[in-house]
Amino acid sequence: MEFTLNGQSIQGKPEPRVLLSDFIRDTAGLQGTKVGCEHGACGACTVLFDGVPIRSCLMLAVQAEGHEVTTVEGLCGGPEFSPLQQAFHDCHALQCGFCTAGFLVTLTALFRDKPHPTDTEISEAIAGHLCRCTGYVGILEAARRLAAESAAAG
């Protein structure tokens, strides 16, 4: 079994029952992706699968064969924050951080497809993510600020 993880080829022989989320964390050693509810409700395990945000806890690792997976570790090229991560930092959009990777993955895909999302589009995109500490205000503020900045930048 071989697939592309954050731009690099990765091989493995997981048992069919190994979830993609567990393969990413335990075999590939990338622990930015969190595992919460394991039934698709919380959004903590969200990764990009061929560029599209999906629940990695609801896929088997073997299903990734030949596909491209991007985790939170792969969202920015180097040690610098991406503009979205900077906005999260500036707007206090995280406390414990457990949900943060999922929010960043989903919002990265949103801003890639729609650089100037409306408030409604932001809310709809993150409806599949639960945060139990910030109460969403900071998260929405970070996304709005980035939308406004990208609008101002043209």
Place this chain on the structure above:
Amino acid sequence: MKPAEFAYEAPRSVAAIRSALAAGPKGARILAGGQGLVPLLNSRTARPTLLVDINRAADLGEIDRPGGDLRVGATVRMADAERSEDVREACPLLSQALPWVANPQVRNRATIVGNLVSANRGSELPAVALALEAVFTIEGPSGSPRRCPASVFFRTDGTVACSAGEFVSSVTFPRQAPGAGCAFLEAQRRSAHYALLGVAAALVIRGGRVAGARIAMAGASPFPVRCHSAEAMLAGEAATPGLLAAAAREAARTATSDAYDDLHATAHYRRAVAPELALRTLTAAARSAAR
């Protein structure tokens, strides 16, 4: 928790899926989008012996338009259908209902057929399939597919008419009449939850009178319900607010005949909310119908 052990196969064709199911042990399950099944694996509520992953099978991932109707293959993702011009044109009611299902990340992976086959009692799409008289194409050991209308597919015990060794390869929605007014509304605890109650309605209005009405409800009873008597009340009549209200009460009465209690709402709540939700849905459908 984590899934119990199972064998896994990923056949590349419909014929190979049939063979895998026929040769496989009892207790084989189809894996499509996995958004309903994998949670059951994770909690070990489901313990299949074999998973037949159909995602690599050719020809199951297409949306096409045989004779103008809308055929949706077994691995078509909800998110792709949501963006599809073909779906909007042929079945606007389906387009209206899709954003109510789960959340965007789940819809990126979940399939329409998988959702229909799961027939969860709070699930939106079975009501749409019932209202639009969708037809399921079911492959089985015989090698020649059979066709099964939604009215027979969804059984009143909450199961579907697809037995072990069989699988649904596509569902075909007859094209809606051009200009049909469509609406889907639901009561839910929070965005992305199953419907406590959902109403699907499509109204064709010609010369101020209702030329065709389709109404079905989700979450009202443990199975999707088509509201034939309410549709009959509307047929041929002027769509006045009074008539829409009467039809909404009738739809609610028939749909909630087996209303149930669950963790999220009581049967009493469902019966109380159904007439108002049906009225809002019918009113929205009537407003958006071409005259």
